[in-house]
Amino acid sequence: PNIPSAPKVISNGSVYFVNKNIGRDSFTLEDAKNRLKPWATIQRGVSALRAGDTLVVSGSRTPYEEQVKIDIAGSERRWIAIKGADGEAPVLEGFILEEDTAFIKLSNFRLVPKAVGIYLKRGVKNFYIEDVEIDGQDKARWGIQLGADIVDENGVKFGYIKNTTVHHTVKYGVYIENGAENIVFDGVVSRNSLMEDGFSGRSNPSEYPSLTKN
Numbered sequence: 414p415n416i417p418s419a420p421k422v423i424s425n426g427s428v429y430f431v432n433k434n435i436g437r438d439s440f441t442l443e444d445a446k447n448r449l450k451p452w453a454t455i456q457r458g459v460s461a462l463r464a465g466d467t468l469v470v471s472g473s474r475t476p477y478e479e480q481v482k483i484d485i486a487g488s489e490r491r492w493i494a495i496k497g498a499d500g501e502a503p504v505l506e507g508f509i510l511e512e513d514t515a516f517i518k519l520s521n522f523r524l525v526p527k528a529v530g531i532y533l534k535r536g537v538k539n540f541y542i543e544d545v546e547i548d549g550q551d552k553a554r555w556g557i558q559l560g561a562d563i564v565d566e567n568g569v570k571f572g573y574i575k576n577t578t579v580h581h582t583v584k585y586g587v588y589i590e591n592g593a594e595n596i597v598f599d600g601v602v603s604r605n606s607l608m609e610d611g612f613s614g615r616s617n618p619s620e621y622p623s624l625t626k627n
Contacts, residue, residue, distance in 0.1 A: 419573050419597075420541050422518050424487075424494040426465030431458045433473035455481045455495075455505065464516075465491035472501030476525065480506040487516030489539075497521035502546070512536040520544050526553040530579070533559050535590075536567045542574045549582030556582050556602070560590030572596045 429445040429452070430436075436453035442461055444450035452458045455477055458468045464487040470477075487493040493516060497503045507526040508519060513536040520543040524530040530547035532555075533540065547556040556579030559569040568590070577600035579586035586602035 422492045423490050424467045424492050428467045430469050431455050432471040455479050462493050464488050467494040469498050470503045471498045472503045477505035482509045484511040492516045494518045510537045515539050529555045529558050531557045533569045535560050538570045540572045545577045547579045551581050553582050554584045555588045556586045558588045574598045
């Protein structure tokens, strides 16, 4: 199979800021391009993004109490980047990438999920997850779930997960549904309850020739 290398992420659009401590969701698009006038919630920021844009999220005194839904698509030369500010790794519940989301990069976050840290629904393609910690705290079921319980050709495809740690889930660190193809995982999965290495799915992960674990 054609296993992808780490993608070259090109995000050359607008840059917006989120900071729970000082932000307001009533600020305009132009306001939120200024670090001193950020939005207060990540979801507000995500709702404004278009192909090529970047959202920079600052850390806060308390976690962002959000499970952020992403329902947008970039393109090969105009990725959408959602990232924690340098050196801060903001804490939130998690991300849901809705069906057919594409060309999304998530980086530099600490996720403390109630159920699943990152859920990539069927049809998600061309995603890059980097420098993310998912701490299930012995409560969350999965760290990362790829796809849905449907057997068709619209699986999760062309993904790269790098420098990402998944630990202390009550089921699986990484759960792979039917149809997942061309996924590279370069990270650490440990201390997840049902499997020592934390990988599982609708069939034995060793039967996924296009799942590469480095």
